[in-house]
Amino acid sequence: MTNFLAFSNRKGGSGKTTTAVHVAAGLALMGNRVLLVDCDPQAHATLWLVRNNDNSKGLYEVLTNKLHLEESLSNTYIKGLHILSASRKLSEFEVKYTRESGAAHILKKCLLCCTSQFDYIIFDTPPYLGLLLVSALMATQFVFVTLPLQALAMEGLKDIVYLINKIAHKTNNGLELRGIIPVMFNKNLLSSRKLLKEIISVYGDKLLYPFVRQNIRLAEAPAIHKLIYDYVPNSNGAVDYWNLVNAISSSY
Numbered sequence: 001m002t003n004f005l006a007f008s009n010r011k012g013g014s015g016k017t018t019t020a021v022h023v024a025a026g027l028a029l030m031g032n033r034v035l036l037v038d039c040d041p042q043a044h045a046t047l048w049l050v051r052n053n054d055n056s057k058g059l060y061e062v063l064t065n066k067l068h069l070e071e072s073l074s075n076t077y078i079k080g081l082h083i084l085s086a087s088r089k090l091s092e093f094e095v096k097y098t099r100e101s102g103a104a105h106i107l108k109k110c111l112l113c114c115t116s117q118f119d120y121i122i123f124d125t126p127p128y129l130g131l132l133l134v135s136a137l138m139a140t141q142f143v144f145v146t147l148p149l150q151a152l153a154m155e156g157l158k159d160i161v162y163l164i165n166k167i168a169h170k171t172n173n174g175l176e177l178r179g180i181i182p183v184m185f186n187k188n189l190l191s192s193r194k195l196l197k198e199i200i201s202v203y204g205d206k207l208l209y210p211f212v213r214q215n216i217r218l219a220e221a222p223a224i225h226k227l228i229y230d231y232v233p234n235s236n237g238a239v240d241y242w243n244l245v246n247a248i249s250s251s252y
């Protein structure tokens with residue numbers, strides 16, 4: 001059975017892409033067949049994982065029925081990890097289709113044909129409330145919220161939890177907030193430690209997944225198209241993401 005996981009937050013720069021990429025790659029390195037669906041027109045996951053990306057195939061072409069899903073996938077350098085790449089054209093899709101009824105179901109329908117090919121389908125989502133974020137939340141079963149342990153982070157968390165609950169009640173009854181992943185943790189910052197306590201007091205510790213420390217190597221990795229596992233395997237970032245991948249993998 002395919003597991004559908006989305007990494008989301010309504011706050012920009014909150015570690016969604018870094019986490020989606022490392023979880024998808026980690027699960028593939030464990031031997032799973034993984035598809036990463038890049039739903040963000042900024043295409044950060046695509047630019048990170050696919051050198052010389054072919055802009056004529058990807059999520060936009062699938063959503064607009066120009067290509068079949070199988071023809072639109074790109075390989076990455078990690079065995080077992082494919083990507084349905086994003087491009088700026090996704091913004092056009094969003095503008096054009098936002099008012100069309102049923103538009104938010106298209107992504108889910110497109111993915112149904114390939115579920116037997118993948119153990120995990122993982123969505124990297126945009127930070128703003130729009131058709132692409134809603135489409136990902138309609139297509140997925142589980143959502144992980146990446147939460148930077150920084151000032152005002154609780155606001156982004158409340159917004160995304162509200163949206164998840166709304167979609168779960170109205171259109172995707174199977175949708176579940178599976179976990180909160182604190183990222184960019186800095187033990188020297190009082191605000192980081194306080195925020196961690198606040199999350200536990202509001203949402204309980206059942207939702208809390210292993211945290212990822214602030215690590216400069218993680219910020220350097222996309223520019224050289226590498227994963228932290230290859231770039232600096234003994235860094236805090238690599239250690240933390242492996243812990244997280246193990247925690248996620250053992251819960252399915």
Ligand SMILES: Nc1ncnc2c1ncn2[C@@H]1O[C@H](COP(=O)(O)OP(=O)(O)OP(=O)(O)O)[C@@H](O)[C@H]1O
Binds near residue numbers: 015018042126214
């Ligand atoms: N644990 C970390 N330590 C240090 N830097 C990090 C960490 N996680 C992510 N970053 C950096 O923080 C920035 C934002 O991270 P990322 O791109 O993953 O967030 P995002 O939520 O996907 O952003 P957007 O909303 O723009 O899509 C990036 O420059 C990234 O390299």
Ligand SMILES: [Mg+2]
Binds near residue numbers: 016018040044124125
């Ligand atoms: Mg991103």
